[in-house]
Amino acid sequence: MRVIDSHTGGQPTRVIIEGGPDLGRGPLWERRRIFAERFDAYRRRCVLEPKCSDAMVGALLCEPDDPEAAAAVIFFNTSGYLGMCGHGTIGLGVTLAWLGLMKPGAHVLETPVGAVALDLLDANTVRFENIPSDCLALDVALEVPDLGRVIGDIAWGGNWFFLVDAAQLGEDGLDPARIDILARKSWAIRRALAEQGFTGRDGAEIDHIEITTARAGSGANSRNFVLCPGGAYDRSPCGTGTSAKLACLAARGQLAPGQDWVQESVIGSRFQARYRPGASGIIPSITGRAHVFADAHILSDPADPFGLGIPAL
Numbered sequence: 001m002r003v004i005d006s007h008t009g010g011q012p013t014r015v016i017i018e019g020g021p022d023l024g025r026g027p028l029w030e031r032r033r034i035f036a037e038r039f040d041a042y043r044r045r046c047v048l049e050p051k052c053s054d055a056m057v058g059a060l061l062c063e064p065d066d067p068e069a070a071a072a073v074i075f076f077n078t079s080g081y082l083g084m085c086g087h088g089t090i091g092l093g094v095t096l097a098w099l100g101l102m103k104p105g106a107h108v109l110e111t112p113v114g115a116v117a118l119d120l121l122d123a124n125t126v127r128f129e130n131i132p133s134d135c136l137a138l139d140v141a142l143e144v145p146d147l148g149r150v151i152g153d154i155a156w157g158g159n160w161f162f163l164v165d166a167a168q169l170g171e172d173g174l175d176p177a178r179i180d181i182l183a184r185k186s187w188a189i190r191r192a193l194a195e196q197g198f199t200g201r202d203g204a205e206i207d208h209i210e211i212t213t214a215r216a217g218s219g220a221n222s223r224n225f226v227l228c229p230g231g232a233y234d235r236s237p238c239g240t241g242t243s244a245k246l247a248c249l250a251a252r253g254q255l256a257p258g259q260d261w262v263q264e265s266v267i268g269s270r271f272q273a274r275y276r277p278g279a280s281g282i283i284p285s286i287t288g289r290a291h292v293f294a295d296a297h298i299l300s301d302p303a304d305p306f307g308l309g310i311p312a313l
Helices: 028-039 038-047 086-098 174-194 239-251
Strands: 002-008 011-018 057-062 071-075 080-082 105-111 113-120 124-130 134-144 149-154 160-165 207-213 222-227 261-265 270-277 282-299
Touching: 011 086, 011 261, 028 038, 028 071, 028 080, 028 261, 038 071, 038 282, 057 086, 071 086, 086 105, 086 113, 086 124, 086 239, 086 270, 105 160, 113 160, 113 261, 124 270, 134 239, 149 174, 160 174, 174 222, 207 239, 207 282, 222 239, 239 261, 239 270, 239 282
Parallel strands: 011 057, 071 105, 160 207, 222 261
Antiparallel strands: 002 011, 002 282, 057 071, 071 080, 105 113, 113 124, 124 282, 134 149, 149 160, 207 222, 261 270, 270 282
């Protein structure tokens, strides 16, 4: 497989541009199902250790079903398949520009959960308009072992999130030196959500935990720590997590349509965001920067005992 690696605010994206599985044509959600059921070895070979860090998100470049779309993509990570990935969308746009396949301007990107409007502003900057996002429930009370009662919001931004104010966890500053502790607390919250029966719509698992604080750097509105499904933390401010945050702010009447919101990650990288009203929920707009750092081929060696990656422990 030929892959192009980039990072968006510190969070890596690996785009498969040659040698990926043939999923046929048709709706992208159906092709994602085929990918997962028949060709998962490609995902494992692409993003599992030892071939990259556990933070890597993969993106399979596909032929779009919609003739108006510039490209189609299926996102995946170390634990499975994603509906949408914000930092990955920015990374994909910059990758396509680096390859000479996308020029500055407005484009449409197909994802398994819907069409995303993508505007390539320059060689390293992308603004995308995410799928409709909304807050399912505010002030949900959760009993978490060793943490006590935790109050948070359940929201959809392309993935399902449980958003918690950091002060409840004694982590108001979201210090990068405490990333391991933040991850453990987030895992405890995620386990408690599953054990106590909290889900997104149609029983969907809430597989992203977002801890937020207003104690951000100068010029930023908020700082976050996001635990991803595979256990890695998001180095970027998380595009779908920022969308979920905007949905909660809108639901509380704390952010007006068109008002800028600067979201900072736990390592200090930033996205600029705003939203407009949608038919259901809001339509977030996220702007961020990505940088290509590798053009490589992933080799398949039948004699390699870890050719399909190290299994999750």
